Amino acid sequence: MKVINKNQFIITYFNLYGVKLVTQSTQEESLLNRYGKTLRTDRWWFEPLLVGIGLFLFIMYSTVSAAILGNYWSYEIGPYLSPFFEPLFYTDVIPKWVSPAIFILWAPLSFRMTCYYYRRAYYRSYFLSPPACAVREPANSYAGESTVPLIVQNIHRFAMYGALIFVPILWNGAIRSFYWEGEIGIGVGSLILTLNAFLLSGYTLGCHSFRHLVGGGLNSFTGSKYQVIRKKVWDMVSSLNAHHKKWAWSSLIIVGFSDLYVHMVAAEWIVDFNTWGSFF
Amino acid sequence: MTDFEIEEHEYDVLVIGAGGAGLRAAIESMALGCKTAVVCKSLFGKAHTVMAEGGMAAAMGNVYSEDNWKVHFRDTMRGGKMLNNWRMAQIHAQEAPDRVLELEEYGALFDRTEDGLILQRDFGGHKYARLAHVGDSTGLEMIRTEQQKAASLGVKVFAECTINRLILDKESNSISGAIGYWREKGNLILFKAKSIILATGGLGKMYAITSNSWEGTGDGHAMAMMAGAEMVDMEFVQFHPTGMVWPPSVKGILVTEGVRGDGGTLRNSTQERFMFNYIPEMFAAETASSEEEADAWYDDHNLGRRTPDLLPRDEVARAINSEVKAGRGSPHGGVFLDIATRRSSEYIQKRLPSMYHQFMQLAGVDITSEPMEVGPTCHYAMGGIKVDAETEASSVSGLFAAGEVAGGLHGANRLGGNSLSDLVVFGRRAGKGAAEFAKGKNEFSTIDKEFIDTTINNMMKPFENEGGQNPYAIHKELQDSMQSLAGIIRTEDELIQMLNKIGELKEKMKTVSVDGNRWFNPGWHLALDLEFMIANAECLVRAAIERKESRGGHTRDDYPNTSPELSKVNFILKQIDDEIQVEAKPLDEMPEELKQLFEDN
Amino acid sequence: MPIVELKVWRGGDDGEYQTFHVEYDEGEVILDVVHRLQSTQAQDLAVRWNCKAGKCGSCSAEVNGKPSLMCMTRMINFTSGDVIAISPMKTFPLIKDLVTDVAWNYENARKVPHFKPKERDADGKHRMMQIDIERGQEFHQCIECYLCQNVCHVIRDHPENKENFVGPRFFIQMAQVNMHPLESVSQKPDALEGYGLDYCNITKCCTDVCPAGIKITDNAIIPLKERLIDDKFDPLRWLGRKIKIGNSK
Ligand SMILES: Cc1cc2nc3c(=O)[nH]c(=O)nc-3n(C[C@H](O)[C@H](O)[C@H](O)COP(=O)(O)OP(=O)(O)OC[C@H]3O[C@@H](n4cnc5c(N)ncnc54)[C@H](O)[C@@H]3O)c2cc1C
Numbered sequence A: 001m002k003v004i005n006k007n008q009f010i011i012t013y014f015n016l017y018g019v020k021l022v023t024q025s026t027q028e029e030s031l032l033n034r035y036g037k038t039l040r041t042d043r044w045w046f047e048p049l050l051v052g053i054g055l056f057l058f059i060m061y062s063t064v065s066a067a068i069l070g071n072y073w074s075y076e077i078g079p080y081l082s083p084f085f086e087p088l089f090y091t092d093v094i095p096k097w098v099s100p101a102i103f104i105l106w107a108p109l110s111f112r113m114t115c116y117y118y119r120r121a122y123y124r125s126y127f128l129s130p131p132a133c134a135v136r137e138p139a140n141s142y143a144g145e146s147t148v149p150l151i152v153q154n155i156h157r158f159a160m161y162g163a164l165i166f167v168p169i170l171w172n173g174a175i176r177s178f179y180w181e182g183e184i185g186i187g188v189g190s191l192i193l194t195l196n197a198f199l200l201s202g203y204t205l206g207c208h209s210f211r212h213l214v215g216g217g218l219n220s221f222t223g224s225k226y227q228v229i230r231k232k233v234w235d236m237v238s239s240l241n242a243h244h245k246k247w248a249w250s251s252l253i254i255v256g257f258s259d260l261y262v263h264m265v266a267a268e269w270i271v272d273f274n275t276w277g278s279f280f
Numbered sequence B: 001m002t003d004f005e006i007e008e009h010e011y012d013v014l015v016i017g018a019g020g021a022g023l024r025a026a027i028e029s030m031a032l033g034c035k036t037a038v039v040c041k042s043l044f045g046k047a048h049t050v051m052a053e054g055g056m057a058a059a060m061g062n063v064y065s066e067d068n069w070k071v072h073f074r075d076t077m078r079g080g081k082m083l084n085n086w087r088m089a090q091i092h093a094q095e096a097p098d099r100v101l102e103l104e105e106y107g108a109l110f111d112r113t114e115d116g117l118i119l120q121r122d123f124g125g126h127k128y129a130r131l132a133h134v135g136d137s138t139g140l141e142m143i144r145t146e147q148q149k150a151a152s153l154g155v156k157v158f159a160e161c162t163i164n165r166l167i168l169d170k171e172s173n174s175i176s177g178a179i180g181y182w183r184e185k186g187n188l189i190l191f192k193a194k195s196i197i198l199a200t201g202g203l204g205k206m207y208a209i210t211s212n213s214w215e216g217t218g219d220g221h222a223m224a225m226m227a228g229a230e231m232v233d234m235e236f237v238q239f240h241p242t243g244m245v246w247p248p249s250v251k252g253i254l255v256t257e258g259v260r261g262d263g264g265t266l267r268n269s270t271q272e273r274f275m276f277n278y279i280p281e282m283f284a285a286e287t288a289s290s291e292e293e294a295d296a297w298y299d300d301h302n303l304g305r306r307t308p309d310l311l312p313r314d315e316v317a318r319a320i321n322s323e324v325k326a327g328r329g330s331p332h333g334g335v336f337l338d339i340a341t342r343r344s345s346e347y348i349q350k351r352l353p354s355m356y357h358q359f360m361q362l363a364g365v366d367i368t369s370e371p372m373e374v375g376p377t378c379h380y381a382m383g384g385i386k387v388d389a390e391t392e393a394s395s396v397s398g399l400f401a402a403g404e405v406a407g408g409l410h411g412a413n414r415l416g417g418n419s420l421s422d423l424v425v426f427g428r429r430a431g432k433g434a435a436e437f438a439k440g441k442n443e444f445s446t447i448d449k450e451f452i453d454t455t456i457n458n459m460m461k462p463f464e465n466e467g468g469q470n471p472y473a474i475h476k477e478l479q480d481s482m483q484s485l486a487g488i489i490r491t492e493d494e495l496i497q498m499l500n501k502i503g504e505l506k507e508k509m510k511t512v513s514v515d516g517n518r519w520f521n522p523g524w525h526l527a528l529d530l531e532f533m534i535a536n537a538e539c540l541v542r543a544a545i546e547r548k549e550s551r552g553g554h555t556r557d558d559y560p561n562t563s564p565e566l567s568k569v570n571f572i573l574k575q576i577d578d579e580i581q582v583e584a585k586p587l588d589e590m591p592e593e594l595k596q597l598f599e600d601n
Numbered sequence C: 001m002p003i004v005e006l007k008v009w010r011g012g013d014d015g016e017y018q019t020f021h022v023e024y025d026e027g028e029v030i031l032d033v034v035h036r037l038q039s040t041q042a043q044d045l046a047v048r049w050n051c052k053a054g055k056c057g058s059c060s061a062e063v064n065g066k067p068s069l070m071c072m073t074r075m076i077n078f079t080s081g082d083v084i085a086i087s088p089m090k091t092f093p094l095i096k097d098l099v100t101d102v103a104w105n106y107e108n109a110r111k112v113p114h115f116k117p118k119e120r121d122a123d124g125k126h127r128m129m130q131i132d133i134e135r136g137q138e139f140h141q142c143i144e145c146y147l148c149q150n151v152c153h154v155i156r157d158h159p160e161n162k163e164n165f166v167g168p169r170f171f172i173q174m175a176q177v178n179m180h181p182l183e184s185v186s187q188k189p190d191a192l193e194g195y196g197l198d199y200c201n202i203t204k205c206c207t208d209v210c211p212a213g214i215k216i217t218d219n220a221i222i223p224l225k226e227r228l229i230d231d232k233f234d235p236l237r238w239l240g241r242k243i244k245i246g247n248s249k
């Protein structure tokens, strides 16, 4: 509890939404009116806060990097292409102030926005619905995803179809990064892009909708050979799915980092260790 | 009438108890078109049955095709030391497989064999692997399945409502209803019913170390006896060999026999598998004499004889008791139950998930790497209301009984897994019997107003006795004295001491007093249940004094052997003018073809 | 023996927290301490329990604000002198002390679809493979403690939703029927509608508190939502059904 008193910032963060934190002095009070906002005495606010800040940072970074700066800093250097821009879609028809990333980003964006895990994360951190378990939700009424606008979340299925296409595309980018000016090689950048493709695959293939598609809709896995195979695939997807949250975060961080890395190399802020020597 | 308001209801069939037996009875009676209600003390679905772990015995022959009802019948009778009602044992063995399939039909998901049939596991006293199960939460499966079935049929449920007395129609001497109270507000409730089924479960709460919950106060036993029903075999209480012994707060909580069924073994402080030293003559021919043989048997029952770890419960409980007495016990006064060195961690977690969690969370013991500490705990009442084998009718017209509250099926000792099957086999029959009885009756019998008044006065008395005895203290006194004077090993002296103690407790009960008001008041509830517990304790002790021999769940230090004369009788108890009378009654004669089953091998 | 300070809610809606000092032993659980309190200082303290081993789901309450089973909350997690607040479940109407009126749950149990099996095989038995029933067996572990119902913000903070929302416990029951390998009836396209699946915003508190360890959100709610999407939001499947090729399951 002491931590809260010291850290004015956290209190302000929740007060923004009208949630009063239970502090030492008010705890007695809220006990007396049975529950108050919550009777929890642990640091329940820590996870939503961390998640809230994390998502915020990513959104800020990606907007600035991909949409605003877009063409104004280079997203490609040597064999490396930032995953925000993969596959590169570029024509002279569109003006230079429009970033090519926006032709691509809508797909992963809608996928992540409607992802069951991220929904949970931002419902908790931003909508405070609820901020944490057994902590009172500030809103006065609630209809969940049953009405407009949140009913839109049901498009996740289709966003997933779209996202699946990106799995081979990003692998393609990763493989390309081992090949430059006719020479096969390897660099820190190629490793990062490969890791990016790997984590993104784990995230995408562990998707709840994908899990449903491959086997979740069946009630029996033993009727035919085909069902037996689907069970095997379903099992694999299920084991990815059990850690969907970890895949979600690691793939998010790596995609941002890959982008940053490419920019930094392109801007000559850092040097990429690789077998080709310099790209310049 | 007194000035208390009474809520009244009329039902063709009233089922008291919502455990496996009560629910199956209600489903049957409802399906036969009778207006049916179920009453229970706890919330719906929390009855004892929910705690049953290991499985339900039924000779389905899915694992060993040699198995059939005759083998099951023979096992049951031998386990019960031949005191069982043979006809009940026969019906039970014959009908159990159908009842298991029926549960599946209601939605139960039993573990499967490779061919997709219901898997069966080994248990003490059963010749073949016979227990249909769901991991180690079979009772949960049974009660939930029946509960959902009953809900879909529209059976009316009165939950958290305790019946305090059965009401007799004085003229016809038959059941006319029951009176009780809502736990929530303490308001009174009266049921008029054409027939009543008692399915109130066990009475283990009179002991200090017990696997029974607060509900196990034997209300049904006592109420039936007060209404004039005959009771049978009340001296036989089963002490389950493996209850938890540590930490103190969980003392008595059950460790399923499935642990041994799935390969676990008992060891003493010298790591010896001591059960090999306790094989009784009756079972010597079919019990392994060496560890190798026992271990081979687990893999294939044709490769050796069964392990002595799986002898009937009375044998194992006594053996543990002797080991502890001889100073070879575990640090907290039990023995070791070891599955960790014998089975893989994965196997244990898959087969015994709730045991794994129970020990992990309550004792901080990881059973996949350490042995458990176990000791005997009061578990099951073999004795109960004497019923007709076909219809479960008691000696009181219109009163039926099924499940643990009924006596006869298990004789002197119950085999593990025979209870869950008992519940559904005889629950169904009781439902049918009661429904047919109700259909034969056009009108409700009259309710004795005077009796109602005395009952209500009796119920309200604890509020009037100010500054009297604390019900919790009386309960503790009863438990402690039963544990030490009428527990697993008994002697004449101690039983008589106990009888005197019961007299004292009855006196104390006259001035029992409770705080607060009728609004959800556990102190008051306990005060009312105490009357039943004391009545049952008296039955138990009186019958135990008469049975001057050791047999099954009843072990007498002063008569360590079985007596040939007593092997031919059951003790019947009956309350006549407030006195409990004991009478020896010869067993029913078994037909020739069944007798033969015991001669062949 | 060490001593803890218990703040226990006493009375009905107009009650209050009362403070008691109670002895305890390290090996005990909260329920033992409450029982000690009951037999020594507060005879008429209302509390539900049955099994004392996490099997019956009777002893649900909120311990320091966390929905939990009192019989599975060990005293070893506390030290002498700690203050422990024990309150009844918030979502259900209070009866007295730690006991709430959970009747709403039993009404829902009657509301959700019930199981209707296929015909038996010729030999009178049903055949199902272990791998086919494992999904259902997870759901059958539910001990009906209603902690998930209690913690779910859809009804905890918005009681008006109780009419349209059966709650996580009954989503499990729907899933167990809907995914049963022998189920014959309830797989009709509209079998999942009208129970409030779309009110759940998958924030997973139900999974967090479930003492039976059931992955309620991942294994029951989301798969059901997906099955509902098959029926309601997937135009390809809708077209398929219209022209009767294939089936949604
Ligand atoms: C921990 C444990 C494990 C077990 N494991 C197994 C096993 O593996 N296999 C096996 O075969 N057996 C097992 N048993 C035994 C078996 O579970 C019980 O014998 C059986 O469940 C009893 O069922 P029942 O229907 O007779 O009564 P219960 O399930 O005990 O139900 C009694 C019902 O009666 C109600 N009731 C009681 N008194 C009143 C009253 N005065 N007014 C209104 N209602 C009342 C109660 O509320 C309850 O609903 C086990 C028992 C325990 C305790």
Ligand code: SF4
Pocket: C148, C151, C152, C153, C154, C167, C168, C199, C200, C201, C202, C203, C204, C205, C206, C207, C217, C221
């Ligand atoms: S995941 Fe859904 S059902 Fe579970 S608590 Fe959250 S909103 Fe309620």
Ligand code: SF4
Pocket: C057, C141, C142, C143, C144, C145, C146, C147, C148, C149, C168, C169, C172, C206, C209, C210, C211, C212, C213, C214, C216
């Ligand atoms: S699903 Fe879990 S939390 Fe919900 S009632 Fe069942 S056991 Fe309790």
Ligand code: FES
Pocket: A111, A115, A116, A117, A118, A156, A160, A203, A204, A206, A207, A208, A209, A210, A244
């Ligand atoms: S659920 Fe997270 S990606 Fe589909």
Ligand code: FES
Pocket: C048, C049, C050, C051, C052, C053, C054, C055, C056, C057, C058, C059, C060, C069, C070, C071, C072
């Ligand atoms: S008492 Fe049964 S779950 Fe706690």
